[in-house]
Amino acid sequence: MKLERKHALVLLGIAIWNVVTYVTFIKNLAATEGRPTGYYVAHTVLIVVNLLIAALLGTWGVRALKAARSSASASAGKVNA
Template identity: 50%
Template sequence: MKSDKRLGWLLVGVAIWNFFIWITFAKNLSAAHSRGEEHPQGYWIAHTVLIVVDLIIGAVLGVVGAKRLRAGR
């Protein structure tokens, strides 16, 4: 089941990348808000929702990838 293991590593890698990107984006968004950048309220809400949804997707991919890796033993 070599392909299961490869898929597992791919999913875990994508999950890690997802967390890295979206946590960095969240920090930048928070810093922009702290600096007082003027954007409509919808801007802040939409980007916050994107961050939350993509972190959930990253968590799901990580769990599925970890299960694949355990199953491929």
């Protein structure tokens, strides 16, 4: 499957959105008091998993963007030749 530039941008956008929302979630979680330990454990697991997903999607987005750029430059070279 060939990913285009628009796909790469969507992946990067989702990754950035996940990071922004979960960093905010971390701040809000740190500000809470008086909750059971299970609450903090469950939400910490959610945060870690979602930040890992963001890292994976960001990696795929960067790779797709680089591949789209190299593909575009290769086809531009064919046109000029």
